[in-house]
Amino acid sequence: MSKSKEFDVSLKTLVDGHIAEWVAFLAARAGLPPGPARPIDTDLSASLHADRLIRVDAPKPFALHLEFQSSSELGLPARMLCYNVLAERANKVPVLSVLILVRPGAAASDQTGVWEVSAGDGPPHLTFRYAVVRVWQEAMDTFLNAGPGLAPLAVLTDEAAGNLEAAFRRFDQRLKQPDVPANVAEAVSGLTLALSGMRYDE
Numbered sequence: 001m002s003k004s005k006e007f008d009v010s011l012k013t014l015v016d017g018h019i020a021e022w023v024a025f026l027a028a029r030a031g032l033p034p035g036p037a038r039p040i041d042t043d044l045s046a047s048l049h050a051d052r053l054i055r056v057d058a059p060k061p062f063a064l065h066l067e068f069q070s071s072s073e074l075g076l077p078a079r080m081l082c083y084n085v086l087a088e089r090a091n092k093v094p095v096l097s098v099l100i101l102v103r104p105g106a107a108a109s110d111q112t113g114v115w116e117v118s119a120g121d122g123p124p125h126l127t128f129r130y131a132v133v134r135v136w137q138e139a140m141d142t143f144l145n146a147g148p149g150l151a152p153l154a155v156l157t158d159e160a161a162g163n164l165e166a167a168f169r170r171f172d173q174r175l176k177q178p179d180v181p182a183n184v185a186e187a188v189s190g191l192t193l194a195l196s197g198m199r200y201d202e
Contacts, residue, residue, distance in 0.1 A: 044083060052067075061093045069102065076111060084128070104136050137158065151175065175188060
């Protein structure tokens with residue numbers, strides 16, 4: 001398995017095992033209420049497959065569309081728009097798309113959170129807004145406090161990179177808290193080691 005594929009699988013495994021934590025974290029950032037959540041089909045067409053789609057049965061139901069990116073790629077916002085429209089059509093609820101950039105090398109110049117299309121020199125006739133989480137720019141506590149399902153992202157932050165040994169001690173202490181069962185701590189620790197390869201050498 002390639003490194004990029006390994007990272008992708010690890011991130012999706014974190015979401016699948018901790019959907020409620022991811023929904024609470026991302027919904028709060030978007031100013032949306034959380035609610036009971038469940039995964040929905042990510043196959044949107046013969047050629048389009050979203051990373052993760054989650055239906056949130058809040059008072060006004062919506063869906064979260066998650067795209068993880070570990071390498072720089074121009075044109076991704078246009079593809080995310082396709083995902084968004086097809087997901088909304090298939091599930092009959094509004095869809096919030098979230099781009100999660102997991103390391104500095106994943107950033108591209110067109111990943112601003114807004115993608116506009118104009119005909120010629122005229123004003124934009126289409127505007128697509130999406131959320132962007134730049135993991136390295138966040139504080140460690142942002143992810144540590146969000147629950148074990150997001151805690152591995154804490155060691156990918158610039159704050160952690162400044163003192164990696166201390167960062168891993170904080171991460172280890174988080175997994176020893178009473179709200180984290182031993183089997184969850186073990187699984188999350190393994191995924192964290194895999195994800196750490198995105199920023200650090202062996």
